[in-house]
Amino acid sequence: xxxxxxxxxxxxxxxxxxxxxxxxxxxxxxxxxxxxxxxxxxxxxxxxxxxxxxxxxxxx
Amino acid sequence: xxxxxxxxxxxxxxxxxxxxxxxxxxxxxxxxxxxxxxxxxxxxxxxxxxxxxxxxxxxxxxxxxxxxxxxxxxxxxxxxxxxxxxxxxxxxxxxxxxxxxxxxxxxxxxxxxxxxxxxxxxxxxxxxxxxxxxxxxxxxxxxxxxxxxxxxxxxxxxxxxxxxxxxxxxxxxxxxxxxxxxxxxxxxxxxxxxxxxxxxxxxxxxxxxxxxxxxxxxxxxxxxxxxxxxxxxxxxxxxxxxxxxxxxxxxxxxxxxxxxxxxxxxxxxxxxxxxxxxxxxxxxxxxxxxxxxxxxxxxxxxxxxxxxxxxxxxxxxxxxxxxxxxxxxxxxxxxxxxxxxxxxxxxxxxxxxxxxxxxxxxxxxxxxxxxxxxxxxxxxxxxxxxxxxxxxxxxxxxxxxxxxxxxxxxxxxxxxxxxxxxxxxxxxxxxxxxxxxxxxxxxxxxxxxxxxxxxxxxxxxxxx
Numbered sequence: 001x002x003x004x005x006x007x008x009x010x011x012x013x014x015x016x017x018x019x020x021x022x023x024x025x026x027x028x029x030x031x032x033x034x035x036x037x038x039x040x041x042x043x044x045x046x047x048x049x050x051x052x053x054x055x056x057x058x059x060x
Numbered sequence: 061x062x063x064x065x066x067x068x069x070x071x072x073x074x075x076x077x078x079x080x081x082x083x084x085x086x087x088x089x090x091x092x093x094x095x096x097x098x099x100x101x102x103x104x105x106x107x108x109x110x111x112x113x114x115x116x117x118x119x120x121x122x123x124x125x126x127x128x129x130x131x132x133x134x135x136x137x138x139x140x141x142x143x144x145x146x147x148x149x150x151x152x153x154x155x156x157x158x159x160x161x162x163x164x165x166x167x168x169x170x171x172x173x174x175x176x177x178x179x180x181x182x183x184x185x186x187x188x189x190x191x192x193x194x195x196x197x198x199x200x201x202x203x204x205x206x207x208x209x210x211x212x213x214x215x216x217x218x219x220x221x222x223x224x225x226x227x228x229x230x231x232x233x234x235x236x237x238x239x240x241x242x243x244x245x246x247x248x249x250x251x252x253x254x255x256x257x258x259x260x261x262x263x264x265x266x267x268x269x270x271x272x273x274x275x276x277x278x279x280x281x282x283x284x285x286x287x288x289x290x291x292x293x294x295x296x297x298x299x300x301x302x303x304x305x306x307x308x309x310x311x312x313x314x315x316x317x318x319x320x321x322x323x324x325x326x327x328x329x330x331x332x333x334x335x336x337x338x339x340x341x342x343x344x345x346x347x348x349x350x351x352x353x354x355x356x357x358x359x360x361x362x363x364x365x366x367x368x369x370x371x372x373x374x375x376x377x378x379x380x381x382x383x384x385x386x387x388x389x390x391x392x393x394x395x396x397x398x399x400x401x402x403x404x405x406x407x408x409x410x411x412x413x414x415x416x417x418x419x420x421x422x423x424x425x426x427x428x429x430x431x432x433x434x435x436x437x438x439x440x441x442x443x444x445x446x447x448x449x450x451x452x453x454x455x456x457x458x459x460x461x462x463x464x465x466x467x468x469x470x471x472x473x474x475x476x477x478x479x480x481x482x483x484x485x486x487x488x489x490x491x492x493x494x495x496x497x498x499x500x501x502x503x504x505x506x507x508x509x510x511x512x513x514x515x516x517x518x519x520x521x522x523x524x
Contacts, residue, residue: 004192011199015206022213022402029391029398038389040073041379043140043288044515 076141077395079217080290085283085300087224088368090307091361092168092279094230095175097308097315098335098355100275100421106329107481108269109260110320116266116273117312119470124277126467127432128305129457130439132298135284136454137446138516139293141397142376143284143369144431144438149380150516151442152434154508158382158500159493160434164285164373167427169404171279172366173411174421176201178359181332181417182352201412208364209405212371215394216289223364226357231311233354237339238314240347241322249342250321257325270470270477271425276312278428279362280304281435285369294454367401367408374400380513382504422482426489429474436468445521 029038104113131144140146145164149157180197187195211219242249259265283301290296319334322341331337339351375397378387391398411420440461448456457463478486 002192004187004190004195008196008199011203015199015202018206018210019405022210022398022405025213026398026402033392035389037072037074038392039379039385041075041388041390042073042515043142043146043376043379043513044517 074390074392075395076288076390076397077216078289078291080220080286080296082290082296082300082303083224084217084220085286085290085296086304086307087220087227087361088286088365089280089283089301089304090231091223091227092171092282092365092369093277093304093308093362094227094311095178095355095358095362096275096278097234097311098230098351098358099178099333101272101312101315102319102328102331102334103275104269104272105320105325107261107272108265108267109258110256110316110325110328112259112261112266112269113273113320114316116269117276117316120270120273120276120474121309121312123274123432123467123470123474124280124308125305126463126470127281127435128301129463130435130467131281131284132301132455133453133457134435134439134442135287135297135301136294137451137518139287139290139297140376140515141285141288141372143287143373144281144435145373145376146287147284147438147442148434149513150518151438151445154382154505154510155497155501156434157380158377158504159497160431161373161377161382162493162496163427163431163434165370165377165404167424167431168279168282168366168370168373169408170411170420170424170427172205172363172370172408174417174424175359175363175366176204176408176412177415177417177420179204179356179363180412182356182359185333186352198413202409204360204363205367205405205408205412208360208367209401211364212367212401213391213394213396213398216286216368216396219364219368220286223361226364227361230354230358230361231307233350233357234311234314234335236350237335237342237347238318240344241318241338241342243317243321250318252321255320255322255324260325267473268477268480270474271481274425274428274474276315277305277308278425279365280308281428281431282365282369285372288372294452298455367404370404371397371400374404381507381509382500419485422485423489426478426482426486429471429478430489430493432467433471436464436471439464445523446518447522450522451518 104116108116134147138147138150145157145161148160180201183200184195184197211222247253283304284297287293287297315335319328319338322338328334333355336351336355339347374387377383378385387400387403389399443460
């Protein structure tokens with residue numbers, strides 16, 4: 001068996017591992033967290049703005 | 061919402077992580093494009109000769125300079141993931157937004173597949189040089205997509221930091237080779253005097269070359285997909301995009317100069333890896349190795365940036381319910397659009413497994429071209445609805461509406477050029493988008509979050 005054949009099997013194995021992990025994590029996250037929370041990102045809002053507003057509110 | 065979620069995030073809402081700076085924007089834009097300097101651009105030589113290719117390089121460079129300027133202005137005000145899709149949604153309307161979103165996803169996913177195919181081809185070449193004849197590259201095509209998707213899944217900062225490093229290596233390889241061939245020794249180490257033969261097919265050949273001239277720059281507009289993840293969109297996006305465009309103009313001109321000075325146009329026009337072949341002509345093993353690594357890195361960087369951009373566009377469409385809302389989720393730990401990233405993996409692998417590199421790239425280019433046509437109309441409407449001074453802009457592009465009109469004219473010329481070489485593909489992709497538009501108008505539009513999607517705190521547009 002040549003080095004290239006071994007590398008090819010290793011590539012399949014690593015790919016399966018990485019894709020399997022992503023799929024597992026995707027399902028796990030869906031089971032642990034609520035959908036409303038996962039989809040709570042809103043365009044035009046960000047945490048830097050939120051933090052700045054909180055700081056401003058705190059000063060007042 | 062679960063308690064765990066709140067505890068982990070520390071807030072009751074998720075956001076994409078704002079961690080990027082101008083160098084990441086540069087890495088995203090140049091990373092996607094630079095592979096076009098290593099291969100693909102040279103098909104323009106087959107259409108118009110070496111000089112025709114240089115004219116196409118600079119004319120299309122003008123097209124992309126217009127794209128970069130227009131994009132920088134609009135994105136500096138619309139700081140949201142989705143890039144041109146989000147611009148279309150705010151400035152033109154839902155049907156255009158849906159189409160632009162599809163152009164982006166198709167263009168980047170197909171380009172990603174093409175890049176993975178290139179990695180497979182390079183490794184096949186390496187295996188063949190080692191005497192292996194039955195090498196199967198499919199495992200490495202899948203591995204490339206899997207590793208890059210994994211990085212994208214785990215966080216944008218690491219993804220684009222890696223992209224910066226490998227893109228910089230690929231760009232430096234071009235610069236090193238330029239000085240390595242001693243370009244000041246005309247007739248000794250470089251032979252433009254003998255190899256430049258005018259325009260073999262006349263000016264129609266130059267027009268036909270425009271389509272492949274796009275390879276020098278295709279994807280630089282992808283910088284604006286990072287708008288929601290940069291710390292200061294108004295500054296970082298214009299700076300990263302314009303520096304990226306300057307980098308590409310330099311890289312494109314140097315690439316043409318080296319290849320056309322060492323390879324006859326008849327060979328150059330059909331070479332698969334022209335820059336690597338140019339390095340082989342120098343006889344320097346160091347330059348050959350460097351250019352092989354540069355080609356590999358450029359292809360990987362391009363695929364990496366494409367995964368980033370396609371997933372942001374798909375995520376944004378999900379968030380606004382142009383696509384199922386499930387795709388609009390953000391990972392609570394890594395803060396990435398993880399479902400969109402995973403969803404697009406099998407699609408990219410399917411395109412890659414067709415093995416039809418030229419067809420896949422042609423469809424990618426056509427989707428990009430449709431997007432540029434939209435940009436010219438978009439910026440004219442943007443300036444009409446919100447004139448200068450009405451809203452804050454991080455960058456104002458000069459000489460409006462000249463760049464928009466020039467962009468529209470050059471896009472029209474490139475459509476004609478594409479029709480000359482790839483007429484059936486052009487027509488079939490038009491039919492695809494028309495059918496998709498009918499599906500959107502008749503079926504999907506009723507699900508769109510019509511009011512919520514307009515998020516910019518802009519005043520009412522002029523005339524409304």
